[in-house]
Amino acid sequence: MRAVDNAEIDGIAKAWLIQVVQSFSLQGQPFLEQKKDPFRNPMGHAIQENLPIVLQEILGGMNRPRLAAALEAIVRIRAVQEAAPSKAVEFLFQLPLILREQWKAWSAEQEEVLQHTQQAALIAFDLYMACREKIFALQADEARRRTAQLERVYQRMEAEPR
Amino acid sequence: MSDHAPSPQELVQITYQPKGSTDWLEPVATLSKGRYCYSAAAKNLNAMDLPNPREWQPFEEDWKLPPDWQKIILNGMQARLKKFRSFRLFMDICVRCGACADKCHFYLGSGDPKNMPVLRAELMRSVYRRYFTVAGRLFGKWAGARDLTVPVLKEWFYYFYQCTECRRCSVFCPYGIDTAEITMIARELLNLVGVNVNWVMEPVANCYRVGNHLGIQPHSFVNSIEMAVDDIEDLTGIRIEVPINRNGAEVLFVMPSADYYGSPHYYTLLGYLMLFHEIGLDYTISAYAAEGGNFGLFASNEMMKQLNYKIYAEARRLGVKWLLGGECGHMWRVLNQYMDTMNGPADFLEVPVSPVTGTRFENTRSTKMVHICEFTADLIHQGNLKLDPSRNDQWRVTFHDSCNPARGMGLLEEPRAIIRSTCNQFYEMPENTIREQTFCCGSGAGLGTDENIEMRMRGALPRANAVKYVQQRHGVNMLACICAIDKATLPTAMNYWVPGVEVGGVHELLGNALVMQGEKERTTDLRSEPLKEKEKEAPVHA
Amino acid sequence: MSPLRAGIAFLLVVLVAALAYFGAETAAVRPLLADILPYAALVIFLAGFSFKVIRWAWSPVPFRIPTTCGQQKSLPWIKANRLDNPSTKTGAWGRMALEVLCFRSLFRNTRAELREGPRIAYSEDKFLWLAALAFHWSLLFILLRHLRFFLLPVPHWLLGMSALDGFFQVGAPGLYITDGVIFLALLYLLARRFWDAQVRYLSLLADYFALFLLLGLVLTGIQMRYSDRVDLERVKEFALSLTVLSPHISAAVAPLFFVHLTFVCVLLAYIPFSKLMHLGGVFLSPTRNLANNSRIQRHINPWNPPVKVHTYAEWEDEFREKIRAAGLPLEKE
Structure with a gap:
């Protein structure tokens, strides 16, 4: 694969970030990139932190745990924002187009990057589904907790009626 | 979230540009x-x-x-x-x-x-x-x-x-x-x-007619209190008494109903009851005014007044001297900023005086209603409670200020004072996420329902983010709070955003630490989880 | 939308300027601008402003709803925050003073940043606070400075104040610090309406209009003082003539002054119909000007409505058997 230096990664990451942020924000308002405070802009912070990691891994070694952890941070937020999986993992499909623009010549070597992107998208999709399933599980759990002690009371009342 | 499955055409149309500068009008x-x-x-x-x-x-x-x-x-x-x-x-x-x-x-x-x-x-x-x-x-x-x-x-x-x-x-x-x-x-x-929305109106209707949000009828209410008494006996070996609808008690205690039917609220209830027993408080709870929470606040001022009416009415009927209120957020917004105006004056009550410490709660001399954290913080400060904070060593605690006590009252230090005395490990979240700047759980004001869960999880993200910070930094595993809605919904939010952090009430922590007279050695905490082994004294190196 | 709104607001202000400029050179219009407009504007301002304030005051404050921003007064050993969560009237006055004089709430805009190492750094995100404070204080100074046109003799404190403002003695005539500050502050406030995506999205035409109008006012003022100098003696004559209700303006006063004057009049007349009423409203805000003492002293709601309630007797009637079964005491057996 073509060697990509840090400066180039930064450039690509920046271009990608802008697009991701734009497609994430509702009504097309690019708000997320503005505030650096992780506590005042948790969403933007998560994207800013993790997108470059995803990019590094796709362009580099494809360290799956590291890639998955970074993807998860982003997808977890998307999973409570856009129920359509296509929207939630869309950001990965934006990358090849940015790369194409950046690199102009699309050599055979860079096909590998494309493959990496696809793999990352599959991982992201799985993570997304896991998050959605978690939400359903949490709903059930919350409903149970809401009356957890009451259930016990009813069991007691059945066991030893007054 | 789109309500239809996207077509293949839609799938390939990936947006690269802002969706156009729409007008908020x-x-x-x-x-x-x-x-x-x-x-x-x-x-x-x-x-x-x-x-x-x-x-x-x-x-x-x-x-x-x-x-x-x-x-x-x-x-x-x-x-x-x-x-x-x-x-x-x-x-x-x-x-x-x-x-x-x-x-x-x-x-x-x-x-x-x-x-x-x-x-x-x-x-x-x-x-x-x-x-x-x-x-x-x-x-x-x-x-x-x-x-x-x-x-x-x-x-x-x-x-x-x-x-x-x-x-x-x-x-x-x-x-x-x-x-x-x-x-x-x-x-x-x-x-x-x-x-x-039903999540507001159903609790309102239930609370109005039956006396609590779920519409639990008096006999089940009594049973749930009896269950708590049994649980406390299992835990401590002490059989306590909890008076209900007792005429002539000194204090009427009002708590949010979730404390006696939900988890982890229930452990907070155990904490209150153990405390009242230990200090020998002359009190009663009521099956009629069995709800401190007031979803009327989320509907209209008239409904708030309708529901809040019961508290003073019951205090008058039972002839108590003053009122004590449990851990609940919006309940305290109502009690602090609305109750006296709406259903006062409470001239049939007396200015609350702690029967143990003799502290006169001058800050409540008109409403005559004291927050449990004010009451307990005073007990601890005056040295009237024997506490063993090591029984909370399984918890590395941070405190979530609930919106209403923070911004509609200013109850900031009282719960912290209790936590500091009952826990050895307490860590604050970043400054702009606590006290008056605290982030909401994202589920208050009647939004804490299933169908709204995505919105709630988003709303909880800022709070969770701050919790994550102390989790990573200090290994925090307990988010303490003094609000029933927090206790109902933050576990869900934590589970989604910051797995590994439990949610509990301040008086649950107190119940763990409270050394009661004549109690057997505790082997578990209020949640029936085994206590953390006390660390052996480190051997002295030669 | 926003650029369009800003553009229209800008054109409106330019239109006002153009009307004033050419009006000043038209014999028929000139007296209208100098003799009638100031009174009309003042009347609209006073009537409109009082109307709004009275209408606010007319609506009662049914509930005591201060936003508490600090520790309450409870136990004697817990230090209460007397200003951010006042429990007394004096404290509430203090809180209002901090709010009005120092913009306390805007000052809260802190920002946490994670830095390397074990701690969070709080950087200050205080540009908005700084610009707002700079603008409002400069405006006050400038307004007071303008009193010298209306007073004869000019009181000493006013001269002293002007001297202080021109302390740095830059240029001739001496540059007033406030002129520069207010211009920069306004520029910042305008710029952030363009640059900050959030603020841009929510800005209305009125937001831009107020800023452009004030900028126009400041710029014409600066221009008259530092470049196209107007005959201040004649202006003072005019100002004094206004105060004795026999307005007269010398033919020697340049059209630029008319633009400045018209901006002032438009601003005055515009205030009661706009968000600029915050100038009066800030004092009436029930989340700020009330003490958090609703448990100490009963707050009265004048329209406290009667509501239907569910009494204990009704409740007991409905659940009598269950109450009995649970072993609870009954009022009526």
């Missing part, structure tokens, strides 16, 4: 699922004599509004402009400086610009301008005014039920404009045409 086209609560069932509206009971749902096109709904709303606005200075003022003086914009947890978690407090208020203000100001009447949308149409009404419903009335924005506003106040008025207006 345009109402949103669709109400997305997962971001609103279901409508209130007709039976609940009937129970409270509310207008326009019918079967309908927000996702339906036709909301079956009364034919003259527009007139009803506008008349309602007119009436409220005359009744609330806050409303009239907040409609007039916002300069749209944007200081509040990134202070809302829903905006931070969703990026939806209409979740910026200023725009949420503008949804109402735009209608105010159109019908109640000269500029708006003359210049229409150029003056930021818009007609009250069905889509605008739907947008009101959508966004005023995406506000938890947490008041965080109000802290930062140079004029103190409080979006909670505007949301409360908006919900009152929506009630007038029968647009309400």
